[in-house]
Amino acid sequence: MSTAARYLPHGPFHAALSKRVDEYFARTGQSPRQRAGMRLKTATLFCWLLASYLYALLFAHTWWQVALACMSLGFAMAGIGFGVQHDGSHRAYADGAGWNALAAGALDAIGASSYVWAWKHNVFHHSNPNCVGLDADIDIQPFCRLAPGQPRRPWHRFQHLYVWLLYSLLAMKWLFDDFRDVANGTIGGQHFPRPRGWQLVQLVGGKVFFLGWSLGLPMLLHPVGNVMAAWVLASVTISLVMACTFQMAHVVERTTFTKAGTGEKSRWAEHQVATTADFGQGNALLTWYTGALNFQIEHHLFPKVCHLHLPALAPIVKATCEEFGVPYVAYPSAKSALVSHARWLKSLGAVPHAEALTPATG
Ligand SMILES: [Zn+2]
Structure with a gap:
């Protein structure tokens, strides 16, 4: 399934950007795919996860100690998703x-x-960010309307209030959605090859392993009701952290949205920039x-x-965007991006017609 036909051929913006980034890596003598510090970061994240899990399992005595440990576990799992699995x-x-x-497989665990x-x-x-009909990340219809190209329903008026509840169920939904997607052979209506052989073993084995360490083992040591409550709390934590992080980078007021089969074709690089936002660039802890x-x-x-490497590339990308007149959106903090996400949902829920709302691109 090729999505390349949606885009015009690469233009001078892409050429200049690629050349400058290539020059950066040549000048610094670094590999784009590797950087000192990844192994240490991976070890730190897994130690965080293991410490949270063992504390909740073996050492916590009060409900609030278990609750804190489970929230810590949820943050550690999301951190592994962001900092290890995503790169892998x-x-x-x-x-x-x-x-x-191996890094990618951390998600199965x-x-x-x-x-x-x-x-x-x-x-x-990645091929079609913020494109209605092609990007499943912006499709939680009919519950919410995240893009102007999606139909508005009466209940969307309140979506900025209840969307957080839906986000909190994300991890629990993934647990089952994988089987549904494989059974259907589609993701968000788009076909993909079903896993075979080792891929299928890894999918099923990963689910069994995850349910074993997160539910099975704890149930051997603690009452089932307590384990379920702790499991839900960790799951809600990872879900909210992951959903909010992804939405702050795409579904905000200053990014653009398109719809499959409509509008004029754009160039790939310009589309990626227009549909994406940075946030909190100066916050080292957030970046880590x-x-x-x-x-x-x-x-x-x-x-x-x-x-x-990405923070070092940002000034190159920003300067090139300014030179070629490509709008570059960077919210000053995570809070400002999150507030913008909520405001965007509120405005999309309140406006009756998609045509009445055109997102700003400046
Ligand atoms: Zn990615």
């Missing part, structure tokens, strides 16, 4: 294919299929934790570049 899936974790596959994710995220989302997903524009332009 894009083959940006290391130069070697084995390390990338925390409940979602790395095979389905690769198609959903790397192919469908989110795997530089707050430098989402740079990630979308250079998905095969290790995330530790």
Whole structure:
């Protein structure tokens, strides 16, 4: 399934950008796919996860100790998704294919299929961000309207209030959606090859392993009701963190949205920038934790570049955007991007006709 036909051939903006980024790596003598610090970061994240899990399982005595440990576990799992699995899936974790596959497979260990994710995220989302009908990340219809090209329903008037509840169910939904998508052979209406052989073993084995460590083992040591409550709390935490991080980078007031089969064709690089936003670029802790997903524009332009490089690429990308008149959106903080996301949902829920609302691109 080729999506390249949606775009015009690359133009001078893409050529200048690629040349300047190539020059950066040549000048600094670094590999785009690898950077010192990734192994240490991976070890830190897994130690965080293991410490949270063992504390909740073996050492916590009061309900609030268990609750804090489960929330910590949820943050650690999301951090592994951002800082390890995401790079591995894009083959940006290391130069070697084995390390990338191992890093990508971390997702199977925390409940979602790395095979389905690769198609959903790397192919469908990255090829067509913010395109109604092609990007499944902006499709939670009929519950919410995230883009002007989606029909408005009466209940969308309140979507900015209840969307957080839906986001909190994301991880639980992934647990089952993988089986549905594989059974249907489609993701968000787009066909993908069903997993076979080792891919299928990894998908099913990952679910069994995840349910084993997250539910099975705890149930051998603690009452079932307590374990279920703790599991839901960890799941809600990872869900909210992941959903909000992704939405702040695309579904905000200053990004643009398109609809499959409508409008004029654009160029790939210009489309990636127009549909994506950075946030909190100056916040080092946020950048570390989110795997530089707050430098989402740079990630979308250079998905095969290790995330530790992205902050250094941002000034190059920003200057090139300014030179070629391509709007570059960077919210000053995570809070401002999150508020913008909520305002965008409120305005989309209140406006009756898609045509009445045109997102600003400046
Ligand atoms: Zn990505």
